[in-house]
Structures are given as C-alpha cells and as structure tokens.
Amino acid sequence: MAIVFFVRSKNANILRPPLSSIAGSTVDQAPNKITFFEWLTPLVASGKKTITIRDESESHYVPGTRVDVHTLEKDEYVCQIDIVSVEKIGFDDINEEHAAQEFIPLEELKPLIREIYPNDQDFYVITYTLVA
Ligand SMILES: CC(=O)Nc1ccn([C@@H]2O[C@H](CO)[C@@H](O)[C@H]2O)c(=O)n1
Numbered sequence: 067m068a069i070v071f072f073v074r075s076k077n078a079n080i081l082r083p084p085l086s087s088i089a090g091s092t093v094d095q096a097p098n099k100i101t102f103f104e105w106l107t108p109l110v111a112s113g114k115k116t117i118t119i120r121d122e123s124e125s126h127y128v129p130g131t132r133v134d135v136h137t138l139e140k141d142e143y144v145c146q147i148d149i150v151s152v153e154k155i156g157f158d159d160i161n162e163e164h165a166a167q168e169f170i171p172l173e174e175l176k177p178l179i180r181e182i183y184p185n186d187q188d189f190y191v192i193t194y195t196l197v198a
Pocket residue numbers: 101102103106117118119120138168170178179182
C-alpha cells in the first residue's frame with residue numbers, strides 16, 4: 067500500500083498538481099499543435115486540404131479541440147484548425163475520396179504516405195476545419 071502525504075510549504079503552489087491532472091479529461095490532455103510539411107501548409111491555410119493521414123503516434127487529437135498548425139521544417143506558425151474527427155483506416159482503404167480531401171492525387175498520396183511511414187498498416191484520418 068502506498069502512503070502519500072504532503073509537507074506544508076510556504077509556497078502552496080509547489081504542492082499543487084497541474085490542473086490537467088486534477089480534471090483528468092481527454093480534452094485537457096489533447097495536443098494543441100500539429101505540424102505539416104511546409105509545402106502543404108498553403109493548402110491547409112486556404113481550406114482546400116481538410117484531412118491529414120497520420121500514424122498512431124499522431125492520432126491523439128481530440129474532436130472539438132483547436133490546434134495550432136506549424137511547419138515541420140521551421141516550426142513557423144501557419145493557422146489554426148478545429149479537429150472534427152479521428153478515424154482509424156487501413157493503408158489499403160485509402161481511396162479517391164481521401165485524396166480529394168487531401169487535395170493530392172491518389173497516385174501521389176499513397177506513395178507519399180509510404181515514404182513517411184514505410185512499415186505501418188494502420189493509419190488515422192484526422193478531419194479538421196480551418197478557423198477563420
Ligand atoms: C511530423 C509531420 O509533420 N508529419 C507529416 C505527416 C504527414 N503529412 C501529410 O499528411 C498527409 C497524409 O500523410 C499527406 O498530405 C502528408 O504529406 C505532413 O504534412 N506531415
């Protein structure tokens with residue numbers, strides 16, 4: 067059995083856990099930043115590209131949350147997006163509809179995803195809307 071106790075401090079803030087761990091909800095822990103390759107960011111900022119397909123490590127975005135878009139290469143701020151949904155998908159199920167939402171031809175999109183993620187089979191379609 068673990069015995070947990072707090073020592074009184076002159077500065078009570080030192081003992082206070084972060085608000086996120088008090089509330090403990092998914093939204094509190096949601097990532098608030100996403101990076102895109104710089105060459106794709108004009109498509110995101112113009113509202114033409116409305117999904118991105120990522121691996122499990124980048125699947126923890128939460129619908130309803132607002133996220134800052136930065137470039138991967140220079141970490142420059144681009145715009146904000148609101149996360150609409152995060153849906154699991156197999157590589158083989160990526161189709162023309164996804165390509166249209168990516169604003170990238172399917173015959174370019176699938177090799178691009180394979181280049182970024184050489185070995186994955188499971189991916190996540192992150193759908194978002196541009197914040198005006
Ligand atoms: C860490 C990081 O930034 N990674 C990625 C990963 C993917 N993508 C784009 O998402 C779509 C599906 O993969 C395609 O349009 C990709 O080019 C991206 O821009 N940046």
